[in-house]
Amino acid sequence: TEGDFYLLSHEGIQGTSRPCHYQVLWDDSDFSADELEVLSYYLCHLYSRCTRAVSYPTPTYYSHLVADRARKHHNELASYDGGSASAGSMNELTDNQKRDIKKVVEEGVKKAMYFV
Numbered sequence: 001t002e003g004d005f006y007l008l009s010h011e012g013i014q015g016t017s018r019p020c021h022y023q024v025l026w027d028d029s030d031f032s033a034d035e036l037e038v039l040s041y042y043l044c045h046l047y048s049r050c051t052r053a054v055s056y057p058t059p060t061y062y063s064h065l066v067a068d069r070a071r072k073h074h075n076e077l078a079s080y081d082g083g084s085a086s087a088g089s090m091n092e093l094t095d096n097q098k099r100d101i102k103k104v105v106e107e108g109v110k111k112a113m114y115f116v
Contacts, residue, residue: 002033009044010053020056070105077101 003024008017022040031039043057054061078093078101093101 003027003036005033005037007037007040007044009041010055018055073105073108074101077104 005022006019007022008019010017022036024036027036029036040057043059044053044055046058047054047061049061
């Protein structure tokens with residue numbers, strides 16, 4: 001179909017490169033198929049941790065890094081013995097404690113691209 005394509009955006013350093021398979025699930029942009037392919041290709045060249053093109057678009061790499069860091073921050077705050085929460089007591093946290101942890105994590109990283 002028109003919203004289904006393969007893209008090889010990076011050069012293989014050793015061995016064989018494997019293309020990524022893309023499927024457009026929803027398109028509010030009204031881009032043509034060619035425009036979506038070009039956009040996906042260009043987004044693979046924006047990853048700041050690498051001087052070469054990467055396998056798939058940069059926003060997906062960054063979202064993975066943010067989710068991993070958020071999980072680590074959350075786990076660290078949940079296991080911190082600053083109140084009634086003790087290490088390994090994630091299931092014992094009250095709703096207020098969970099809300100406080102969420103607020104601290106969100107406010108601490110609100111305007112920083114700390115994952116780069």
